[in-house]
Amino acid sequence: MASTATLIQPSGELWKKIREELNEDVNTRAQDLAAIKEWLRKQPHLPDEWEDACLMTFLRGCSFSLEKCKKKLDMYFTMRAACPEFFANRDVTRPELMDLLNRAQGPTLPGLTPQGRRVTIARALDKNLDTNQLNDVFKLAMMIGDVRLREEVEGIAGDVYVLDASILMPSHLAKISPAVLKKFFICIQEAYPVKLKEIHVINASPLVDVVFNIVKPFLKEKMKKRVFFHADVQCLQDYIPKEILPVEFGGNGCSLEDVNKAWMKKLEEYSPWFKQQEALKANEAMRPGKPTNYDELFGIDGSFRQLSID
Template sequence: MASASVMLVQPKGELWEKIRVELNENVNTRDQDLATIKDWLKKQPHLPDEWDDRCLMSFLRGCNFSLEKCKKKLDMYFTMRSACPEFFANRDITRPELHDLMKRAQGPTMPGLTPSGRRVTICRALDKRMDPQNLNDAFKIAMMIGDVRLMEEIEGVAGDIYILDASVVSPSHLGKLSPSALKKFFICVQEAYPIKLKEVHVVNTTPLVETVYNIIKPFLKEKMRQRIHFHSSYTALHEYVPKELLPTEYGGTGSPLEEINNAWIKKLEEYKDWFKAQESLKANEALRPGKPTNYDELFGIDGSFRQLAID
């Protein structure tokens, strides 16, 4: 198994310097920026008074050290923790339903970085069976990995690349997709997490995948649409992602995806107590200055998703 010590290899040398520039990070002033955000957090009656410095620094980096953008993202992050208990409660990977699902639907982040300093995450299902609860739990696991990265991306990265394997997508899945769950997940990823989504690659495409994409496409900004690529072969994928960063299952020279996934299961097990402690850190709408967040307005489908901001 890939050991936890080699997960999320951190940038150094010239790549570290390059990422600092891309993130607008000034090593001489970042501690002051962190102190400013911590002071702001203490003054928000509806938000937790304190949070881990590493998480806050991850938010600053994901927001290019824009203090106002960071405040907005943090507010939304803690709001989503309250609004979506199906994603943020009972986050214990040793629970049989979560542990089993992570074996059947893998979504691990790979340890290495691309030459431009981006992290690669690969999502694939190994089982065609799916029900609505599986979808919510899959989103829960994805955000558990995201939260671990808030803690363990010590130096920050220049963005994220997602590879989505559509090999087991079947017609039966279409009727089981919940627009409400999808929208909540999209809001979490795009508005609540400090993610810089640079590329999305869909592999093992079929005409059915095109149908699914055409359903989702109207909800995506043009900028996001331009970042989605479809590949009928792994050779085409290798033009975007170096083979050394890909597992053997995708024609790469890295560790097998199964090993990386097992290492992530172990890592999530190590964070069991941390996840439990995090459940109380969320927005309290009763204490929010001004108008409380209206979840019905935030998540209302009404025929279309709200346009989401894309970094």
């Protein structure tokens, strides 16, 4: 059972191809890592140290640009302080999170596409799912994201997300909070080392257009071009091989149900780690120069403020 949440790592030719794509030089990556660790120690407002595996995932996600990596890390720890609704109380055994995991699924699949990309599929199973639970939905998504910071030990060529909109109801729209969405998209685009290659929305209805119009202002230009809408599940096979797609989505990979259960178990095993990670966040009182103004950062009208990094 546990194997369905084990992320299969690239090897052989694919591994070599991904190294090139990530701009990763096996001979110099140790000194890049050392440089980032030294930089982190010198930032009075950031944690003094963090796990090598997580830092390496950031370097890869930033194509080994040290400047870009510093900016992302600063933003990552800033968001951890700014959004306790996403980053605190990350114990998957809490009743509200258990309830959510039984009514919705959003696991990352174990395999890789031929290009070396990782696929995550999200769908709700219960049309009475309350959109007030969005904070917890995003919390779970970032818990999986944080586990992957540790477990993507070889690096991947990017991420593909599949969102199943089949149970989207008109009643859901009234409760969608643009403020929550904006925070989430700042996290994903500015604070996580994710190379988002494609987002596929399946079972798209006219309601999906309405939701997309709410989300669109929070997406970077290049991201808007990477969102594809499909009326049904068949079209997915043009993008994702059948071997990877779960049986519920017309593929012959493992069942999404099984992968979801395995991730629930994995998140539970990670509970002590999540608890320990809570202390790792930016301390604005110690930030050199001007502290981050959260209102400015999340202002629904203002564009994302760029953090200045020395």
